[in-house]
Amino acid sequence: MNTLVIYTHPNHQSLNYAFLQEVLRGSRENAQVAEIQVLDLYEEGFDPVLVFGEHKRRRDMHTDPALAKYREQLLWADQIVFVYPIWWGRPPAMLLGYIDKMFASGFAYQDKGGLVPEGLLKGKSAVCISTMQGPTHYPLLWLHNAHKVLMRKALLNYVGIRRVKFFEFGNMESKRGKHARKLERIYQFFKTAR
Template sequence: MKTLVIFTHPNHNSLSYAFLQKVLEGIVENSNIKEVQVLDLYQERFNPLLVFNEEKRRRDMHLDPNLKKYREQIVWADQIVFVYPIWWGRPPAMLLGYIDQLFAANFAYKDGGFIPQGLLKGKSAVCVSTMKGPANYPLIFLNNTHKVLMKKALLNFVGIKKVKFFEFGNMESPNGKQAVKLNKVYRYFRKVHV
């Protein structure tokens, strides 16, 4: 199995970065995972801004030469792992800008008929996210918007049906059980297989 880890947080002293390290520790110990690539969107200085004009048309985004290496990473991966905080009930704008550009028509899905055809079938995805608020806040107050966005509106739409969530709340609390949650992620990646 080949795993692409997409990390989205501007601070390497953050709890999100600690979760990234636990993901990677588990991957290193997992004999099912043969190769791993890490894409740190902030360190990469990924440009999340969409630009459409006379020279850059939306319908040609799947051919953009500036995004070629990122498309190749997605094609290469059997498993895509997203590690990010939840801000305002959704992933950071940096990650959403990546998604807007990379999960484009004629690369991630194909229009046609009533339901578009997902072109990334056979892959799996894991979302590891942290938030300041209580763990049940997105479910109770936001109608599970985060999971609906990531699973149904994005991943299932492009053909990725196997999606696992680690959505950890109370992460800024002294009683947030951060060590327990970090260990849970480590144990999962140590054993996961597609």
């Protein structure tokens, strides 16, 4: 299994970075994982801004040479792991910009004239690891699971990725946030994931 980890947090002293390290530690100890790549969107200087005009059209984005490296990573990966904070009830704009650019028509899905397009990233799995300041159940109770609906239904299922696992960790800025237990949970999951 090839694992691509997409890390989206500007601070390498953050708990998100600690979660990234546990993903890597567990994956390296997992005999099922052949290779791991990390894409740190902030460190990479990824440009999340969509710009279109007369000479650059959205329908041609799937062939944009500036994005070829990232398309190759997604095609290479059997498992895609997203590590990010929840800000204002959703992933950071940096990650959303990556999604806008990378999960494009002609690459991640194609219209067949029916009600739902055909997902072109079938057979892959995804894991979303997110942190938030508020309580763990805040997105469910107050936002009607908007974050999971966005990531699972509007994105991953749409492009053919059916196996999706979520880890949503709340109270991450509290001293009583049980950080060590949550980090251990991520390590154990990736150590045994298939």
